[in-house]
Amino acid sequence: MKFCSECAHPVSLQIPPDDNRMRYVCSNCGAIHYQNPKMVIGSIPVWERDGELRVLLCKRAIEPQYGFWTLPAGFMENGETTSAAAQRETEEEAGARIQLHELFSLLNVPHVHQVHLFYRATLLDIDYAAGIESLEVALFTEAEIPWEEIAFPTVEITLRAFFSDLKKIRQEGGHFSLHAQDIFKPMRPGLAPK
Amino acid sequence: MKFCSECAHPVSLQIPPDDNRMRYVCSNCGAIHYQNPKMVIGSIPVWERDGELRVLLCKRAIEPQYGFWTLPAGFMENGETTSAAAQRETEEEAGARIQLHELFSLLNVPHVHQVHLFYRATLLDIDYAAGIESLEVALFTEAEIPWEEIAFPTVEITLRAFFSDLKKIRQEGGHFSLHAQDIFKPMRPGLAPK
Ligand SMILES: [Zn+2]
Ligand SMILES: [Zn+2]
Structure with missing residues (x-):
């Protein structure tokens, strides 16, 4: 940020009164331009037939990570809820209709400056199709996932975490639980989200 | 938003190529200025002695809702995690040190354009003190809460939801679970967050 979005005057980094952090402040109109984390919301769309469970993944047609596989997910928009965002991104990226279940992971x-949320979901049909941000969309069993x-x-x-929970539930019963985790550094340098 | 924060040129609302929403776009430098929901993170700080459980509330010293009571909470900052935000806000607004537990509510x-998260927490001591954004900080039993x-x-x-879960757990066992809810309109018109 270089200029005030309210009056076009150059901004400077300073700690406002009653604050303890550097902010972009406009000395002309007094506006303080806060910058806050963004939420990335997605789903884990599942299709289960004859005891075989598959998840829907999208091959990215955009940077970062062009050509790599992801669960359908994207930035939450103003005016929507977290679950609406999960459904919208699944529809946009994978052309898939889902029944959304509960929140599964918070990362x-x-x-x-991101918080990622993924909801469990069941595919309502398999008439999925790659959206504009995907090269390809496909169902994978756990063994088939291109890790x-x-x-x-x-x-x-x-x-x-999803397949680990699934195995445990099939063996011992119980239910899925929320997985919360903090990722402080890229797990694989050079392959982390930019 | 009236001016581009990168080049100071006036922005206009339009739908960029490959998008389906109105964004603030700069026709000079091409920047697209996305606006996304913000996260408000807080805690439910609990102090339990002799079977009596109390929660710590703060009386707001700032608008909106000056003079009304709240759980300690505030906007998540860039570079921090959701649980770090909950602890920081509890320290800043209530001068209280807590042990943070799991996520309790997602609203x-x-x-x-907000998502509110509250974590369960246990007060480590009762040397709390009103921070600069609070007029007063106090412990309340369920019956004492100024609803x-x-x-x-x-x-x-x-x-x-917290006291409802607590009653159920004391009667039937079990554990706290995540409460997710969407609030589409102010519950009490005129008293909603601005
Ligand atoms: Zn300004
Ligand atoms: Zn510009």
């Missing part, structure tokens, strides 16, 4: 990525080509650490963590 | 407030003077619907929903 902080403080070095990029070396997953776009973001938060997606890998969510998928691994 | 969407789409008409103000008519609660600052925000998300705080009231969180407190009611």
Whole structure:
């Protein structure tokens, strides 16, 4: 940020009165321009037939991580709810209609000022189709997932926790629980979200 | 937003290519200025002695809702995690040190572009003190809570769900679970967060 978005005067970094952090402040109109973390919201769309469970992944057609696989997810928009965002992103990126279940993972990525949320979901049909931000959309069993080509650490963590919970539930009963985790550094340098 | 924060040129509202929403776009430098929801993070700080459980509330010294009571909470900052934000806000507003537990509530407030998260917490001591944004900080049993003077619907929903869960757990066992709710309109017109 270089200029005030209210009056076009140059801004400077300073700590406002009654604050303890550097902010972009406009000395002309007095506006303080706060910058806050963004939420990235997605779903874990599942299709289960004959005891075989598959999840829907999208191959990214955009940077960062062009060509890598991700769960459908994207930035939450003003005016929508977290669950509406999960459904919208699943529709936009994977052309898929889902029944949304409860929140499954909450992952902080403080070095990029993001919080990622993923909801469990059931595909209502398999008439999915790659959206404009995807090269390809496909269903994968756990064994088929291209683990070396997953776009973001938060997606890998969510998928691994999901299949781990699933195995436990099938063996011992119980239910899915919220997975909360903080990612302080890129897990694989050079492959982290920018 | 009236001017581009990168080049000071006037911005205009338009739908960029490959997008489907109105954004503030700069025709001079091409910057697209996205606006996204903000996260408000807080805690439910609990002090339990002789079977009597009390929660710590803050009387607001700032607008909106000056003079009304709230759980300690505030905007998440860049570079921090959701749990760090909950601890920081509890320290700043209530001068209180807590042990943070799991996420208790996730409340969407789409008409103000906010998502509110509250974590369960245990007070480590009762040497709390009003911070600069609070007039007063005090412990309340469920019966003592000034329900008519609660600052925000998300705080009231969180407190009611917390005591409801607590009663159920004491009677039937079990544990706290995540409460997710969407608030589409102010519960009490005129008293909603601005
Ligand atoms: Zn200004
Ligand atoms: Zn510009």
